[in-house]
Amino acid sequence: DAMVIQNPRYQVTQFGKPVTLSCSQTLNHNVMYWYQQKSSQAPKLLFHYYDKDFNNEADTPDNFQSRRPNTSFCFLDIRSPGLGDAAMYLCATSRDLRASGGPQETQYFGPGTRLLVL
């Protein structure tokens, strides 16, 4: 009964070689988030999708892109990974209906993908 699934759990890539991390959810939540968490640091929001609307955080590097082909799946693409991009990448989802006057609910996190850049 996994709810937010991230694959792979560990990813090794080479400096400058594009890499894609995936996230899927069985919760039918309308919002999906990607966070970057470097060692001994707090998770930092990179961007999120509200339904199909993509919202980038102001300080997210252009090297990071995302795709959401349907409600269940969301991908994080790192176009040219640098050594500084080595981190844990966390996907989260939430059902957020405040824009339509509905309830706000908490975020559910996946187990994360640890990215190593060689």
Add this chain to the structure above:
Amino acid sequence: AQSVTQPDIHITVSEGASLELRCNYSYGATPYLFWYVQSPGQGLQLLLKYFSGDTLVQGIKGFEAEFKRSQSSFNLRKPSVHWSDAAEYFCAVDTNSGGYQKVTFGIGTKLQVIP
């Protein structure tokens, strides 16, 4: 801008002892507050949340937290710590930004439990 401060980076407690993890936030409006726990190599698990109402909230695994508006605090407590509670704990605030959760996390407190 919102911010979350967790003043204790590391805390060590004996098994069976009580625990309090501190969290202070800075946000102009009524905050939505959370505590998450993260075991090594794992994602974040929600322990408890405060949206409104009773300022003492109960969570999973025997944790509770108290919202004190006057002190801008949301401290996490547990009366008797178990060895399995060793993990990293993150306090977070949601700034309720028009339709999605803009969550800001604190830097985290690593909890070590000794026999």
